[in-house]
Amino acid sequence: MRTASPVVVWIVLLALLGLTLAASFVLSGMIGLTVALAVASVKSGLVFWRYMHLREASGLLRIAALGALFWVFVLLAFVTADYLTRGLA
Amino acid sequence: MTLQERPDRENLADTGLSETPAERVSYLRAGHTLKSWLLTTDHKRIAILYLISITFFFFVGGAAAALVRLDLLTPAGDLLSNEGYNRAFTLHGVIMVWFFLIPSIPNTFGNFLLPLMIGARDLAFPRLNLLSWYIFMLAGLLTLAVLILGGVDTGWTFYTPLSSMFAHGQVVLAATAVFVAGFSSILTGLNFIVTVHKLRCPGMTWGRLPLFVWSIYATSLILVLATPVLSITLALIAAERLFGLGVFDPAVGGDPLLYQHLFWFYSHPAVYIMVLPALGVVSELVAAAARKPIFGYAFVAGSSMAIAVLGFFVWGHHMFVSGQSMYASAVFSFLSIAVAIPSGVKVYNWTATLYKGHISLDPPFLFAMAFIGLFVVGGLTGLILAMLAVDVHVHDTYFVVAHFHYIMVGGAVSAFFGALHFWWPKMFGRRYSLVWGRLSALLIFLGFNLTFFPQFLLGYLGMPRRYHVYPPEFQVLHVLSSAGAGILGLAYLMPFAYLFYALRYGPPAGDNPWGVTGLEWQTRSPPPKHNFDAVPVVDGPPYDYHVEMEGDEDG
Amino acid sequence: MADRVREPYAAPGQQREAAMMGMYIFLASETMLFSGLFLVALHLRLEHAPEVVAASRQMHYFIGAANTALLLTSSLLVALAVEAAREGRARPAVLATAILLGLGFLALKAVEYRMEYAEGILPLPGAVTEFSSPARHAFMNLYLIATALHAVHLSIGLGLLATLAVRLLRGTLPLPERSIVMVNAGLYWHLVDVIWIFLYPVFYLAR
């Protein structure tokens, strides 16, 4: 079980890679972007959870590992908000 | 095995400490060779290494400032060429921000005090700590190379497209220097965070941490999260200059404003890197000066964290007139005003702490009082600038210059000197002359105000920043400012005389010369290499002073 | 766990958790570093959607997919080697295979750069390039910067893994006592993988 599960995660990761590639042929525009980023997030989540030990880590370590995402969000959201509201009268 | 179960507290040889008798006496005695300093992993020695390095840069940056102020004595700008003036203020900004202010309090006093204050034997990663210093020195050498090779003229903000397309100087080298210094910041911040989480001694709960530790912790969060954004931004400038890979260049579809967003996403939080440690120092000094528990401990600690987090939401106030969307500007304006709340909480709580205390007027505390006054002026003018409609008028004038100097020089540098005067006896085991200390605190306060108060007026009257040729009607105020700068410069030199004198001739300080609380005062002065003979156990709140009540007999 | 406890620590669990926490925070700072690039990418995508899509269509997305698979597989191998190390077993061969896959990534990336260079869409200094719009140029500039920076990180990771593989072979890494070294190197490697997981759709799959 202990060695099997990383392999299972790997299979899922490859499947998700296939999924995102396939989706790119079908979807486009904002929906395509959203799906692609969502799949990438799930893949990263799996890597963090299983390969990067968050599964067994303390709450403190989980915060240390993932806390920066909040700041990434702030950066992207505020700058985007600026650009999207530029044209408005 | 846990901390409490250390084998035999009394017998140090038994605890795995490989300690020599000299190390047991003092960290300063543990080896006298240059190598014992340059390869040390002792946080206290590394703190001294930083202290020497940043003092050096303080004087280099100060020399550049002196040139700027001299040139501004006359409206004609006859001392420096246009290009030379640009280079002087750029160098001044770059060195003061990244090579003095950002490392000043965290890397010297943070390094020295953090383990002592939480009852640890060192930082979490002692060798990484030494590496940080070497990286910092490498960055410093690069900066000196910039200076020797002709300097840069972009201003400390490296705005594109000036920096990426038009500037002639050593932009890439300067950006590399700041980039490298950023690594040092990140590693130091990381070290502090892990130390606070993992190395507190038994009984040192979060609610008992000294406020200086809280502020260093909050600062470290910013160091770790904001600095990398500056690194990538500078790397993008270098990519554009060196390889023509522009992403800010409008000619290839890039956007210079994106640069400003990235830069200020770092640099507004960075101003809190500079001032948060100062706020922590002042909290310590205020409690010590009043001999009272700090009023509203939880709020003062919490406001440090609030400032660190909220500080990430306001960077757009630097871009009000840049073409940023006016809706974004309005939001940033509102959020900037909100940041004043936690800053205000601190000032009110310090005042309440001092209220009815027997306030000591020894030098460190004079510096703390100076800090409070100057910080209030700097903070309130920050509020004025944060008002969207006002800022449109005073943006990029001397009003802004005065605002940030009140906080960064009046505030942070005063706190740095306060810390130096407060912990000097602990660091070196010697007392210095209190009379000279008081005198220099006074002169710094006066010189500072004479230098920077006229700049508020200049800015309000319309004098733009970064110009050295100006209309003659501004000359009186500029001369006042330059005269103040002369006093300030001399006043900054004074402590070096009496502090160095004290190193050799000062009387021994004793463990606790100010009679204050805190673990660092419970060990010897200077502390032994491993800080404490036995790992301390904390069983009470911080700042546990006896408060005299009405009707108390003794006192 | 029988870790060797060193000053300033008192307990093995404390020392181990501190080391991992230090690494996680370092990786958080790496995340922030790349977030700047993702911000530029997002900005281009929002402001110049048609040009970005056109530029992205020109990318060799099958090579990118193959490279993603290489990195995912190498991550699996590193995870297995780390897990073995924590149980006290040295697996230098597994680590070496992971290194080979990483090198494969770099080789494939070089081939891809060559193809793009030949097609005139790789804005290397001195290269002859043709872009139908300025934004496509900016997009390819960003692509080159981001993938190059990623390759630098990958190379550092390869160096780390190679050092560990040698130490495992020589038996100079006591396991499981010092397995934390393996854990931390693994964490770094996985993060490089995670960054690629995002770079791939952003640059290759914009439609």
Ligand code: HEM
């Ligand atoms: C109460 C909180 C604060 C507010 C609301 C505030 C507001 C502002 C605003 C609106 C500006 C932009 C002015 C302009 O360019 O038109 C500004 C500039 C600046 N502030 Fe503050 N500020 C605050 C605290 C601080 C602190 C604590 C520091 C430093 C430790 C600081 C350092 C600076 C610097 C360096 C600049 C100028 C940057 C440049 O353009 O070169 N501020 N501040």
Ligand SMILES: [Cu+2]
């Ligand atoms: Cu600001």
